[in-house]
Amino acid sequence: MVVSEKVHTTINYTLHQLIQQNPQLTGFVIEAFELLMYQNEELKKIASKYSHDLRSPVTNINMLLQLYDKSENDADKRLYVNKISNSLDRLQDGFEQLSHDRKVSLKRISEQTLVQFDKVFDDIKTQLSQGDSIITEFDAGNDVWAQPRYFYNAFTLLCMIISGEGSIAVQTKKAWEGMQCTITYPTFINLNGEAKTDDRDTQSGTTAATTNGWLYYFAQLFLGAAGATSHIEENESEGESKIVISFSQAN
Amino acid sequence: MIKNIWIIDDDEIFQFTAQKYLELKKAADKATSFTNGHEAMNHLQQIVHDPDDLPDVILLDINMPVFDGWQFIKEFSRVQEALKKKVLVFLTTSSIDQADFEKAREISIIAGYIVKPLNEEKINDILSQYNGLQTV
Numbered sequence: 001m002v003v004s005e006k007v008h009t010t011i012n013y014t015l016h017q018l019i020q021q022n023p024q025l026t027g028f029v030i031e032a033f034e035l036l037m038y039q040n041e042e043l044k045k046i047a048s049k050y051s052h053d054l055r056s057p058v059t060n061i062n063m064l065l066q067l068y069d070k071s072e073n074d075a076d077k078r079l080y081v082n083k084i085s086n087s088l089d090r091l092q093d094g095f096e097q098l099s100h101d102r103k104v105s106l107k108r109i110s111e112q113t114l115v116q117f118d119k120v121f122d123d124i125k126t127q128l129s130q131g132d133s134i135i136t137e138f139d140a141g142n143d144v145w146a147q148p149r150y151f152y153n154a155f156t157l158l159c160m161i162i163s164g165e166g167s168i169a170v171q172t173k174k175a176w177e178g179m180q181c182t183i184t185y186p187t188f189i190n191l192n193g194e195a196k197t198d199d200r201d202t203q204s205g206t207t208a209a210t211t212n213g214w215l216y217y218f219a220q221l222f223l224g225a226a227g228a229t230s231h232i233e234e235n236e237s238e239g240e241s242k243i244v245i246s247f248s249q250a251n
Numbered sequence: 252m253i254k255n256i257w258i259i260d261d262d263e264i265f266q267f268t269a270q271k272y273l274e275l276k277k278a279a280d281k282a283t284s285f286t287n288g289h290e291a292m293n294h295l296q297q298i299v300h301d302p303d304d305l306p307d308v309i310l311l312d313i314n315m316p317v318f319d320g321w322q323f324i325k326e327f328s329r330v331q332e333a334l335k336k337k338v339l340v341f342l343t344t345s346s347i348d349q350a351d352f353e354k355a356r357e358i359s360i361i362a363g364y365i366v367k368p369l370n371e372e373k374i375n376d377i378l379s380q381y382n383g384l385q386t387v
Contacts, residue, residue, distance in 0.1 A: 048346070048348050048350075051345075051346050051347050051348055052314050052344070052345050052346040052348070055345040055346070055347065055367070056262060056265075056345040056367070057264075058345075059265075059345050059367035059368040060262065060264040060265060060268060060367075060368070062368040063265075063268040063269075063272070063367075063368045063369060063370075064264070064268055066368075066370065067268060067271050067272070067275070070275060083264050083267065083268075086264065087264055
């Protein structure tokens with residue numbers, strides 16, 4: 001997915017708001033944004049290269065067909081047909097090359113993602129080590145298809161930072177499909193977009209604070225860019241909130 | 252009719268079809284093809300003071316190995332002052348990349364930007380610019 005100017009502006013605006021509300025996330029947000037833009041540039045390069053490489057034989061065929069149409073000489077017509085055939089071979093080669101390059105490029109993007117999010121992940125873990133957060137299971141173990149793992153890590157760790165406590169159980173898969181994440185919080189965070197009060201604080205008599213609806217939107221931007229969608233279910237019981245996020249491949 | 256036109260393009264089929272089109276339209280007396288900018292620039296430097304051999308129009312491909320269209324334009328702008336006649340340079344490309352179009356618009360020595368395929372209408376545009384230059 002190549003991000004259009006409009007989407008780019010929307011992401012920029014959203015991230016700007018995110019940083020304003022949560023200055024402690026500035027480093028992570030900037031790095032994540034740079035990563036998205038890097039991926040976008042890589043995809044643009046592929047699109048631009050093939051705008052030329054695939055159009056070239058097609059434009060030749062177009063010109064040869066017009067010449068064929070105007071020609072009254074059989075020898076010329078045979079020559080045009082021969083050159084059309086050559087152009088079709090070139091087109092075929094172009095498609096095969098496109099398929100190969102796409103795989104190479106996606107691998108490169110994936111590796112770059114791995115390196116950048118490793119760094120971000122380490123930074124976040126350092127912050128978390130000061131609190132009560134417990135990571136019960138945390139290893140996707142798949143280097144080839146790294147994006148789900150790292151986007152997922154970034155997303156769930158953001159939840160942990162917001163709450164400062166809780167636990168995460170991860171059911172990892174090689175791709176988005178079937179991957180599931182269960183986050184259990186003693187406090188309630190609303191991920192569906194509406195500001196809610198913190199149940200625990202209200203019960204203890206302190207002033208209720210609004211929670212972060214933007215988090216869900218932010219995560220959706222990431223997931224969309226990575227080619228995935230998510231479905232979130234929230235359950236509350238006896239002061240404990242459980243959020244189950246089921247991932248699936250975007251169509 | 253254009254006296255002398257150069258087609259600088261690494262695509263042999265484009266060279267062939269462009270020459271056929273020009274022939275069919277009786278648009279040029281003489282058409283010469285070069286497979287890259289370097290080859291064309293070497294030849295240009297040899298005939299720089301000879302207006303009879305100099306091209307009147309150049310159809311220049313952007314994407315070429317060795318020496319692409321942009322590099323040719325850069326070199327051409329250096330020798331342009333020494334040329335004994337005005338040469339119209341048209342960029343021809345299969346690319347529909349807007350960035351190429353914007354870049355071309357900023358370079359004054361480029362007379363036009365032609366997205367392939369070449370057709371009668373585009374050849375007429377080249378001819379009318381060339382004829383306009385002759386009447387000045």
